[in-house]
Amino acid sequence: MRIATWNVNSIRARVDRVIDYLHxxxxxxxxxxEIKCRDSQFPYAxxxxxxxxxxLHGLNQWNGVAIASxxxxxxxxxxxxxxxxxxxxxDDGQPPVEARAIGATIEGxxxxxxxxxxxxxxxxxHYPYKLEWLAGLARDTQSWLAEHPDIPLALMGDWxxxxxxxxxxxxxxxxxxxxxxxxxxxxxxxxxxIGLTDVVRPLLxxxxxxxxxxxxxxxxxxxMRIDFIMGSPAFADLVESAEIVRDERKGDGPSDHxxxxxxxxxEDEDRPMFL
DNA sequence: ATGCCTGTAACGTACAGA
Numbered sequence: 001m002r003i004a005t006w007n008v009n010s011i012r013a014r015v016d017r018v019i020d021y022l023h024x025x026x027x028x029x030x031x032x033x034e035i036k037c038r039d040s041q042f043p044y045a046x047x048x049x050x051x052x053x054x055x056l057h058g059l060n061q062w063n064g065v066a067i068a069s070x071x072x073x074x075x076x077x078x079x080x081x082x083x084x085x086x087x088x089x090x091d092d093g094q095p096p097v098e099a100r101a102i103g104a105t106i107e108g109x110x111x112x113x114x115x116x117x118x119x120x121x122x123x124x125x126h127y128p129y130k131l132e133w134l135a136g137l138a139r140d141t142q143s144w145l146a147e148h149p150d151i152p153l154a155l156m157g158d159w160x161x162x163x164x165x166x167x168x169x170x171x172x173x174x175x176x177x178x179x180x181x182x183x184x185x186x187x188x189x190x191x192x193x194i195g196l197t198d199v200v201r202p203l204l205x206x207x208x209x210x211x212x213x214x215x216x217x218x219x220x221x222x223x224m225r226i227d228f229i230m231g232s233p234a235f236a237d238l239v240e241s242a243e244i245v246r247d248e249r250k251g252d253g254p255s256d257h258x259x260x261x262x263x264x265x266x267e268d269e270d271r272p273m274f275l
Numbered sequence: 276a277t278g279c280c281t282g283t284a285a286c287g288t289a290c291a292g293a
Contacts, residue, residue, distance in 0.1 A: 009292085010282055034292085036282070061283045062291070118293060160293070168293095179293060212293070213280035221277090224293070250277050256292085 001071065001107060001264045002026055005156035005227060006248075007033040007115070007210075007257035011066070014255055015043045019050050021248060025261065028071050029106050031113030032056075033158045033257075035064035042066070057099045065102045065113040065157070075110075077103040082136030086117070086129045100133070109235065109264070110148070114157035119178035127178060130160070134187035142194040145232060152235035155196065158210075158257065159228050161188040163198075167225035169208070179226065191230050199231040199262055203242040210257045211249055218249050227260050238264040 004027050008014045011032065022030060030052075035042065038058045047054045047068055056066035057078045067073060078101070085095035103112040114137070119130040141155065161184045162168045174180045192198075208223025217223060231239065243261040248254060 013282060034282095118291080120291085120293085162293095174293095177293080210293075211277095216277090216279050219277045219279090226293080247277095253281095254277095256281080 001028050001109070001266055002261060003029040003031075003106075003109070003111065003154065003156070003229075003264065004259045004261040005031040005033070005113065005158075005229060006259040007158040007227060007255060009034050009255040009257065010036040011043060011064075012037055012041065013253065015046050017248070017253065017255075019046050021245070021259065022050060022052065022068070025245065025259065027259075027261065028069065029111060030068045030259075031111060031156045032066040032068065033064075033113060033115040035066050036061050037064060055102060055104055057102045059096075059099045063099045063115055065099060065115050067102060067104050067111060067113050069104070069106050071106050074105040075103075080112075080137060080140045082140045084129060084132045084136055086126065101137075105151075108151065109238075110151050110153045112153075112155045112157070114155055114159070116158060116160045118160050119184065122176060122178060122181060130178070131183055131187050134161075134184075134190070138187070138190045138194055141191065141196070145195060150234055151232075152238055153196075153232040154199075154229055154235050154262075155191070155231075156229040156260075157227065159188060159226055161185060162224050162226055163188050167208075169220075169222040169224070179224065196230040196232060197236055198228050199236050199239045200229055200242040200244070200260055203239075204244055207244040207246065209244055209260055213256055227257055229260060229262055235264075240265055 058064035209227035211218040
């Protein structure tokens with residue numbers, strides 16, 4: 001099974017490129033972020049024609065997450081229980097919960113597509129929101145793992161955190177900026193504290209996953225590594241290889257992020273999955 | 276060339292992104 005995560009930066013603007021990549025990349029499951037549309041606006045037909053079923057959570061032009069699969073989708077869950085909201089309180093007296101998390105099970109593998117809040121600036125209200133969001137995710141994931149220790153779990157998406165200094169092209173550009181602050185890194189590493197690991201980094205120590213559209217960032221290779229696949233021990237055991245598809249940043253109309261892919265051991269192996 | 280930002284809502288310009 002080949003599973004990928006990709007911040008597509010609008011699925012309506014990118015559907016042809018995404019479908020084309022699903023074929024070329026032989027992708028079975030794709031977790032998308034920033035689809036930037038509501039359910040009624042999603043290009044379901046193109047995915048269906050390509051053989052993929054899609055589940056999504058999209059409320060408006062902001063954020064939005066989806067999972068496409070050609071191996072079925074079960075137990076779909078929108079938002080995680082502790083996911084905090086953001087913004088002016090609504091009729092229920094609570095800030096609205098944004099479209100940033102969707103989970104589903106594919107052939108016994110539990111997958112989440114996550115779009116972690118950006119944080120904006122260190123003194124912006126979006127920054128503590130980001131930290132609370134990650135803390136809630138860690139809390140809920142710890143509870144889930146305690147109940148389902150044998151089900152392979154992958155939390156995949158745009159984490160909007162550069163865990164190491166080498167994950168940005170120049171730390172001098174990030175003085176007093178989000179994405180590299182210690183509280184953000186601590187919140188990210190808390191996922192490792194509950195047993196998850198970045199299943200791509202050991203296989204691919206080098207490589208960015210995002211380059212800003214501005215200032216020739218891609219031609220200069222001034223990027224960031226912020227898209228990760230965090231796997232439980234049972235998931236990590238299945239990972240055979242990984243790819244960061246840098247070529248998807250080239251050509252006409254690319255997303256500013258590229259796909260991150262892992263190949264899991266399949267039925268052709270001499271041992272059955274999940275043993 | 277991988278090239279000086281892009282997408283959405285709404286039709287001029289604001290907001291968001293990292």
